[in-house]
Amino acid sequence: xxxxxxxxxxxxxMLQDLKRPHPFAAERVGFVTxxxxxxxxxxxxxxxxxHAIPDHEYLKDHKVxxxxxxxxxxxxxxxxxxxxxxxxxxxxxxLHGHRGQTGMSGTDSREIPPMIxxxxxxxxxxxxxxxxxSLDHGSTWVWLPHNKEPVQAASVSVIGAPIGVFExxxx
Amino acid sequence: MSPDRYxxxxxxxxxxxxxxxxxxxxxxxxxxxxxHVVQQLxxxxxxxxxxxxxxxxxxxxxxxxxGARAVDALAETPKLHLAKMMxxxxxxxxxxxxxxxxxxxxxxxxxxxxIVIGCVDTYKGREELEIAxxxxxxxxxxxxxxVHGKQPPVIGGQVILxxxxxxxxxxxxxxxxxxxxxxxxxxxxxxxxxxxxWPNGVLASTxxxxxxxxxxxxTHKDRSHAxxxxxxxxxxxxxxxxxxxxxxxCDHYSSMNVGDPVLVEL
Numbered sequence: 209x210x211x212x213x214x215x216x217x218x219x220x221x222m223l224q225d226l227k228r229p230h231p232f233a234a235e236r237v238g239f240v241t242x243x244x245x246x247x248x249x250x251x252x253x254x255x256x257x258x259h260a261i262p263d264h265e266y267l268k269d270h271k272v273x274x275x276x277x278x279x280x281x282x283x284x285x286x287x288x289x290x291x292x293x294x295x296x297x298x299x300x301x302x303l304h305g306h307r308g309q310t311g312m313s314g315t316d317s318r319e320i321p322p323m324i325x326x327x328x329x330x331x332x333x334x335x336x337x338x339x340x341x342s343l344d345h346g347s348t349w350v351w352l353p354h355n356k357e358p359v360q361a362a363s364v365s366v367i368g369a370p371i372g373v374f375e376x377x378x379x
Numbered sequence: 380m381s382p383d384r385y386x387x388x389x390x391x392x393x394x395x396x397x398x399x400x401x402x403x404x405x406x407x408x409x410x411x412x413x414x415h416v417v418q419q420l421x422x423x424x425x426x427x428x429x430x431x432x433x434x435x436x437x438x439x440x441x442x443x444x445x446g447a448r449a450v451d452a453l454a455e456t457p458k459l460h461l462a463k464m465m466x467x468x469x470x471x472x473x474x475x476x477x478x479x480x481x482x483x484x485x486x487x488x489x490x491x492x493x494i495v496i497g498c499v500d501t502y503k504g505r506e507e508l509e510i511a512x513x514x515x516x517x518x519x520x521x522x523x524x525x526v527h528g529k530q531p532p533v534i535g536g537q538v539i540l541x542x543x544x545x546x547x548x549x550x551x552x553x554x555x556x557x558x559x560x561x562x563x564x565x566x567x568x569x570x571x572x573x574x575x576x577w578p579n580g581v582l583a584s585t586x587x588x589x590x591x592x593x594x595x596x597x598t599h600k601d602r603s604h605a606x607x608x609x610x611x612x613x614x615x616x617x618x619x620x621x622x623x624x625x626x627x628x629c630d631h632y633s634s635m636n637v638g639d640p641v642l643v644e645l
Binding site: 211213214215216217218243244245246247248252254256257293294295365367368369370371373375 | 494592601603641643
């Protein structure tokens with residue numbers, strides 16, 4: 209079992225950035241860093257920081273909501289590399305602008321996972337993954353160290369005021 | 380569940396019942412303060428509990444331990460058992476993780492919680508809990524009371540909220556190196572500390588009020604910290620005067636120091 213936690217301030221920072229319209233991309237993406245904590249029967253991923261991607265690092269591609277260029281990918285790869293000592297991994301994040309539980313779209317599941325295996329190649333001992341927020345929920349897929357397949361987190365807890373607990377419900 | 384069950388607390392918000400039911404709260408110490416806390420949490424509708432206490436009921440607990448009966452002192456009933464009975468009596472489907480030990484002996488389950496309510500006796504114990512709460516991202520609500528002096532005795536106490544990213548108990552002037560050193564010097568010479576039920580009730584109620592506010596945000600205060608001082612002789616609960624000079628940022632805890640500690644090669 210994997211659970212995710214982040215502060216209310218970090219959640220607000222991510223939402224604020226991801227909701228901003230981009231000059232030409234249909235949506236925004238970002239990167240979040242996170243570290244492992246041990247639970248009684250699993251792992252806790254504690255998110256530590258958010259990296260917003262500057263407007264000019266997006267590429268024009270009308271086939272997808274957002275495509276980022278090599279500068280943004282390089283930042284993420286470097287973050288994964290420099291996070292090795294702290295076992296701090298990198299999570300790709302974007303927002304689906306609806307309420308309630310959300311999941312990966314076909315494009316998400318085709319385009320994003322190859323990026324995660326790239327993070328794993330330079331930061332083997334850290335957790336990496338994908339976070340998709342909705343306006344009032346969130347879902348996370350975590351690649352634990354040395355794992356080739358992701359595990360969907362059971363919950364995402366926002367430790368702020370108010371507290372948000374986004375539980376994964378099986379449909 | 381009957382729709383009437385929570386009708387009198389509907390002012391907490393349309394989704395408050397669900398929010399409360401999803402939240403996991405830990406209560407550490409199930410004595411005079413903690414027994415009040417679990418009772419109130421169960422009444423309000425909390426469903427997920429992580430509770431720690433390794434003690435059993437003694438005769439000297441019966442003046443304040445909510446739910447304890449004379450027979451529990453004779454039977455040496457574990458305080459953990461009393462708390463579970465209290466919760467299950469009000470919330471039969473509650474999920475309770477109960478540990479008959481100090482939390483430090485089995486810290487991993489605690490980390491799942493979103494709120495920790497600490498009913499511990501020592502400054503050192505409070506500091507250790509706050510460190511854990513910062514590292515594993517949990518709101519920490521501390522309660523404590525004391526009786527000192529004789530002409531007349533003075534009842535004092537505090538309820539503190541310390542949240543990740545916000546100011547801590549050192550920033551608020553509650554924890555100091557001097558207090559910790561004095562306590563360490565008195566180690567082994569604590570004796571039976573005076574405790575009575577009504578201040579514990581006031582402090583526990585105030586703590587539960589903070590917990591409900593954190594979950595439901597019914598006050599719209601966006602509260603990141605609190606230091607409420609109880610004057611048992613005057614019968615008041617007020618903001619600590621130390622909050623007037625409070626800095627905005629905490630220098631004692633970094634938001635980067637989270638998760639399991641890692642040895643870094645230099």
